[in-house]
Amino acid sequence: xxxxxxxxxxxxxxxxxxxxxxxxxxxxxxxxxxxxxxxxxxxxxxxxxxxxxxxxxxxxxxxxxxxxxxxxxxxxxxxxxxxxxxxxxxxxxxxxxxxxxxxxxxxxxxxxxxxxxxxxxxxxxxxxxxxxxxxxxxxxxxxxxxxxxxxxxxxxxxxxxxxxxxxxxxxxxxxxxxxxxxxxxxxxxxxxxxxxxxxxxxxxxxxxxxxxxxxxxxxxxxxxxxxxxxxxxxxxxxxxxxxxxxxxxxxxxxxxxxxxxxxxxxxxxxxxxxxxxxxxxxxxxxxxxxxxxxxxxxxxxxxxxxxxxxxxxxxxxxxxxxxxxxxxxxxxxxxxxxxxxxxxxxxxxxxxxxxxxxxxxxxxxxxxxxxxxxxxxxxxxxxxxxxx
Amino acid sequence: xxxxxxxxxxxxxxxxxxxxxxxxxxxxxxxxxxxxxxxxxxxxxxxxxxxxxxxxxxxxxxxxxxxxxxxxxxxxxxxxxxxxxxxxxxxxxxxxxxxxxxxxxxxxxxxxxxxxxxxxxxxxxxxxxxxxxxxxxxxxxxxxxxxxxxxxxxxxxxxxxxxxxxxxxxxxxxxxxxxxxxxxxxxxxxxxxxxxxxxxxxxxxxxxxxxxxxxxxxxxxxxxxxxxxxxxxxxxxxxxxxxxxxxxxxxxxxxxxxxxxxxxxxxxxxxxxxxxxxxxxxxxxxxxxxxxxxxxxxxxxxxxxxxx
Numbered sequence: 001x002x003x004x005x006x007x008x009x010x011x012x013x014x015x016x017x018x019x020x021x022x023x024x025x026x027x028x029x030x031x032x033x034x035x036x037x038x039x040x041x042x043x044x045x046x047x048x049x050x051x052x053x054x055x056x057x058x059x060x061x062x063x064x065x066x067x068x069x070x071x072x073x074x075x076x077x078x079x080x081x082x083x084x085x086x087x088x089x090x091x092x093x094x095x096x097x098x099x100x101x102x103x104x105x106x107x108x109x110x111x112x113x114x115x116x117x118x119x120x121x122x123x124x125x126x127x128x129x130x131x132x133x134x135x136x137x138x139x140x141x142x143x144x145x146x147x148x149x150x151x152x153x154x155x156x157x158x159x160x161x162x163x164x165x166x167x168x169x170x171x172x173x174x175x176x177x178x179x180x181x182x183x184x185x186x187x188x189x190x191x192x193x194x195x196x197x198x199x200x201x202x203x204x205x206x207x208x209x210x211x212x213x214x215x216x217x218x219x220x221x222x223x224x225x226x227x228x229x230x231x232x233x234x235x236x237x238x239x240x241x242x243x244x245x246x247x248x249x250x251x252x253x254x255x256x257x258x259x260x261x262x263x264x265x266x267x268x269x270x271x272x273x274x275x276x277x278x279x280x281x282x283x284x285x286x287x288x289x290x291x292x293x294x295x296x297x298x299x300x301x302x303x304x305x306x307x308x309x310x311x312x313x314x315x316x317x318x319x320x321x322x323x324x325x326x327x328x329x330x331x332x333x334x335x336x337x338x339x340x341x342x343x344x345x346x347x348x349x350x351x352x353x354x355x356x357x358x359x360x361x362x363x364x365x366x367x368x369x370x371x372x373x374x375x376x377x378x379x380x381x382x383x384x385x386x387x388x
Numbered sequence: 389x390x391x392x393x394x395x396x397x398x399x400x401x402x403x404x405x406x407x408x409x410x411x412x413x414x415x416x417x418x419x420x421x422x423x424x425x426x427x428x429x430x431x432x433x434x435x436x437x438x439x440x441x442x443x444x445x446x447x448x449x450x451x452x453x454x455x456x457x458x459x460x461x462x463x464x465x466x467x468x469x470x471x472x473x474x475x476x477x478x479x480x481x482x483x484x485x486x487x488x489x490x491x492x493x494x495x496x497x498x499x500x501x502x503x504x505x506x507x508x509x510x511x512x513x514x515x516x517x518x519x520x521x522x523x524x525x526x527x528x529x530x531x532x533x534x535x536x537x538x539x540x541x542x543x544x545x546x547x548x549x550x551x552x553x554x555x556x557x558x559x560x561x562x563x564x565x566x567x568x569x570x571x572x573x574x575x576x577x578x579x580x581x582x583x584x585x586x587x588x589x590x591x592x593x594x595x596x597x598x599x600x601x602x603x604x605x606x607x608x609x610x611x612x613x614x615x616x617x618x619x620x621x622x623x624x625x626x627x628x629x630x631x632x633x634x635x636x637x638x639x640x641x642x643x644x645x646x647x648x649x650x651x652x653x654x655x656x657x658x659x660x661x662x663x664x665x666x667x668x669x670x671x672x673x674x675x676x677x678x679x680x681x682x683x684x685x686x687x688x689x690x691x692x693x694x695x696x
Contacts, residue, residue: 143400172427174426174427176426177426208610208611372611373611373612376610376611376612377611377612380612382567383607383610383611384605384607384610384618385567385568385569385605386423386565386566386567386568386594387565387566387568387593387594387597387634387635388397388399388423388424388564388565388566388593388594
């Protein structure tokens with residue numbers, strides 16, 4: 001996947017035809033912009049366009065392997081800049097534009113693209129490559145009954161102080177029924193940035209997963225607590241789990257109990273399961289920050305020191321910590337190497353592992369898009385038996 | 389022939405009352421909501437929709453009470469269910485391969501008598517496998533009936549008598565959907581086909597499936613697996629000649645001619661009937677009448693109006 005020259009295309013792209021016009025008028029340029037949506041997807045070619053005064057414009061996209069800043073070309077002497085990129089089908093990635101004027105560098109969302117994705121740091125523009133569609137099960141379904149989010153406070157000796165936990169309670173909850181449990185790290189972010197509640201409502205409505213309780217945790221010192229932190233594991237297994245079991249009717253078997261996490265959250269999930277093997281029969285690990293070294297130091301910064309130590313140790317003495325693991329990673333993430341490396345090690349322990357790659361980056365909508373496959377594999381619903 | 393009405397799902401846009409009125413039923417209507425399991429008694433909307441004329445037979449609750457009174461029966465029942473699950477698992481493995489061969493053949497777009505012959509054989513293989521599975525299931529049930537004699541047990545007899553008495557006072561029986569195996573087992577244990585003999589029936593979703601001759605589980609686009617339609621077991625056989633397909637628009641790729649054709653040919657001569665919202669089939673001595681939008685799967689791969 002590389003930036004390509006205009007000459008490389010057999011069939012001219014829309015912007016190529018525009019650029020080839022003689023005496024290109026401002027009206028023609030304005031008409032072109034009005035008649036298209038941007039980024040303009042033509043097969044695997046994607047045209048980004050910026051209109052406005054600038055000395056230079058760059059595309060900053062979170063795709064590992066590509067230059068982090070790619071320059072736009074100016075369209076004639078108009079205040080219009082464009083860039084064509086080749087992107088494989090079914091890709092989705094997030095980006096921003098850097099607009100340079102004099103010594104000012106502004107990093108902005110693409111003004112011509114209404115698609116944005118939010119994350120804890122703000123919002124990015126989103127590019128949907130050819131063939132990518134936002135899954136329909138991520139959109140609110142008026143036919144789906146909706147669950148509710150409750151709050152519970154857990155007094156934690158392990159972490160010190162009180163911890164607030166959000167709890168998803170499914171629609172038509174009944175105290176006389178028993179439910180599977182999933183504990184989600186970074187639960188607040190999953191709710192805000194991955195539409196997790198809507199997804200749960202929809203998948204339960206579609207019978208693809210059972211009605212289940214989902215505990216959504218909110219870390220305070222995330223990079224510390226999630227980096228193979230023994231007190232965190234103790235909090236999850238010895239404090240939160242019993243509190244949930246006391247409050248909600250849960251199925252008391254390990255295959256009805258799971259941990260979910262993305263990035264450092266995935267490290268926390270694996271680390272917790274490793275410290276309490278067999279306690280959590282289902283692990284859903286998304287884009288785990290499973291950094292390791294075969295020799296020498298790592299280069300990911302000090303926050304990763306305990307992670308590398310943990311992953312190195314796990315790679316040296318891998319053990320079965322759960323029954324089933326659903327492992328996902330985007331191919332546009334630097335972590336794809338670490339996750340691919342982890343796969344045979346996990347499989348070698350005898351655990352049942354499913355690994356799924358997506359053409360996406362390290363972001364919350366990538367993780368959202370893998371929910372259906374992961375949750376329905378780890379917690380299959382009564383789809384085949386129920387016809388209401 | 390008794391009057392039987394098959395309906396589409398009733399949750400969002402119920403049409404049951406129109407069907408009841410069309411049959412001039414003015415008295416009480418017994419209902420079965422056992423497929424809803426522990427929500428069996430959450431039937432207020434259904435009760436109100438049927439002008440407060442319903443009496444819920446509460447089969448789920450009755451069977452729970454039977455098992456409480458008769459742990460021996462409960463244990464034997466669970467053992468049977470475990471055997472059935474195991475059998476289904478093995479059947480599924482073979483089905484995957486047999487179905488794959490048929491799918492590959494049906495997808496070949498060529499005019500060839502040789503191809504036709506192989507496709508016919510592949511479909512026959514499928515039908516033979518389904519028949520063998522049904523026979524294996526039947527044997528497990530036969531063994532259970534022989535060993536346990538559920539109909540001869542006190543609590544079962546008592547509950548059956550109560551149900552029969554309620555049904556005597558009712559003009560019709562309406563059976564809702566839900567979990568098809570749980571529903572089927574309750575209907576069977578309490579001998580509802582006999583107890584409701586001659587009564588007009590209103591059946592939807594799993595209710596229609598359980599009362600048919602053969603229960604076919606289906607979903608063309610599940611989140612896991614190939615979406616292979618599979619036979620669960622024989623139904624109660626009250627509704628003949630039909631494979632009911634509730635939520636067909638959502639669960640089946642009706643635009644996929646290969647899948648539709650294979651489905652229709654495999655379960656022929658039964659008619660595969662879609663039961664979506666608003667669907668209705670009135671089955672009488674003189675034939676079937678259906679509302680617009682109630683369709684059937686054809687062996688050509690088309691999906692056409694049932695009444696056309």
